[in-house]
Amino acid sequence: MIKINLLGGGRPKRAHKPTGIPYQTVGGLGLFLLLVVSMGYVWWYLSDRVQALTTQTVTLDRDLAALKIKVKEVEDYEKNKKNFEEKIGIIEQLRKNQSGPVHLLEEISRSLPDRVWLISLSEQGGKIDLEGKAVTNGEIVDFINNLKTSRYISEIQSIESRQTAEGGIPVYTFKLKCTMVL
Secondary structure: OOOOOOOOOOOOOOOOOOOOOOHHHHHHHHHHHHHHHHHHHHHHHHHHHHHHHHHHHHHHHHHHHHHHHHHHHHHHHHHHHHHHHHHHHHHHHHHHHHHHHHHHHHHHHHHOOOOEEEEEEEEEOOEEEEEEEEOOHHHHHHHHHHHHOOOOEEEEEEEEEEEEEEOOEEEEEEEEEEEEOO
16 A cells, blocks of 8 residues: 655654763763862861861860969969968068067066066066066056056056065065057
């Protein structure tokens, strides 16, 4: 049988199979390579950054150890300085206390009238207790007045003054309290 084409067109040609690589494949492959290169660069950058931070951490740890040693030296210095200042303060206090009793005894010795003598003298924390004897009550008053003029003795109080007899001779026994001023 014979076939007649009434439509007038020629036969459609067969589609040719592409012989080259399609553009989509090339684009996908290019995109894949770009992705691999980008990921390689990011990996290299992050690896380099980790190495730099590790080096910086080691350096900072070394510096921190050195600074801790310096801080320890400063703390030791401050501790020693404080100890020396305390020792100097104690030495100064001892020097001050050393001259205090000397001045006290010198002032009391200068203040004593001829016929007044001391039986006891005690000092505790700057407070002085005096016990003595005198031939007359007026000499006790002279002794108190002499003590009032002293720059090392203040707040003089007469606690007791009474007449007693020693070997048949009338004697006045007295007790005084005062404060030592340095």
